[in-house]
Amino acid sequence: MLSFDQELDLTGLNCPLPILRTKKALAGVEPGHVIRIITSDPGSLRDFEAFAKLTVHELLESGEDNENYFFLLKRGE
Amino acid sequence: MAEQKKLAIIATKGTLDWAYPPFILASTAAALDYEVKIFFTFYGLQLLKKDLTLKISPLGNPGMPMPMGMDKWFPTLGTALPGMEAIMTMMMKSKMKKKGVASIEQLRDICLECDVTMIGCDMTVDLFDMKRDDFIDGIESGGAATFFEFAGEADITLYI
Numbered sequence: 682m683l684s685f686d687q688e689l690d691l692t693g694l695n696c697p698l699p700i701l702r703t704k705k706a707l708a709g710v711e712p713g714h715v716i717r718i719i720t721s722d723p724g725s726l727r728d729f730e731a732f733a734k735l736t737v738h739e740l741l742e743s744g745e746d747n748e749n750y751f752f753l754l755k756r757g758e
Numbered sequence: 759m760a761e762q763k764k765l766a767i768i769a770t771k772g773t774l775d776w777a778y779p780p781f782i783l784a785s786t787a788a789a790l791d792y793e794v795k796i797f798f799t800f801y802g803l804q805l806l807k808k809d810l811t812l813k814i815s816p817l818g819n820p821g822m823p824m825p826m827g828m829d830k831w832f833p834t835l836g837t838a839l840p841g842m843e844a845i846m847t848m849m850m851k852s853k854m855k856k857k858g859v860a861s862i863e864q865l866r867d868i869c870l871e872c873d874v875t876m877i878g879c880d881m882t883v884d885l886f887d888m889k890r891d892d893f894i895d896g897i898e899s900g901g902a903a904t905f906f907e908f909a910g911e912a913d914i915t916l917y918i
Contacts, residue, residue: 696782697782697789700786701789722858
């Protein structure tokens with residue numbers, strides 16, 4: 682498993698809050714910083730891919746974890 | 759990075775359910791680095807009030823799922839009963855909270871934080887004798903031409 686600098690638990694939140702909270706968290710860290718995000722919203726699987734595609738941030742890894750989903754996002758420049 | 763994309767939205771509805779699309783899409787677009795402007799007109803102006811008293815109504819809305827399968831057996835006329843709006847609004851709000859859906863106030867605050875520009879339609883304010891003091895701070899005002907100035911350059915334009 683890839684290493685990360687910080688973990689953000691967004692379980693229980695529904696669309697669009699996981700993306701909005703993630704954006705805010707990434708804005709508060711240095712480029713290169715990796716955040717591991719956990720969500721329970723099934724839509725987030727597609728949404729985080731789109732988020733990474735449309736922003737400068739990089740999705741390093743994603744997957745399912747028990748009944749939740751996880752994403753490793755690296756803050757872009 | 760490529761040039762910043764632009765989203766233009768016209769928000770025309772003032773009920774709790776219809777308050778969601780403009781704020782969800784605007785806040786998400788802002789998170790995706792779009793420049794966003796929302797033009798609020800007619801009943802949409804209700805979404806800019808400091809004190810949000812948005813309601814939902816089952817009246818004339820056969821697509822609305824109701825508690826206890828009421829939408830299947832409850833007579834349509836019953837949806838016009840006094841107090842029905844208040845009850846359905848309360849139930850909808852508690853369900854949304856339980857499901858982790860953001861409140862309108864929350865989404866609106868996020869939009870303001872993300873520099874989403876909100877423009878209130880001057881004509882509507884005048885038409886309905888609304889008071890500028892009733893609206894939140896940080897909004898602009900303008901008319902149809904103000905909308906076109908931005909929408910003409912927008913990548914996406916939505917009428918909600």
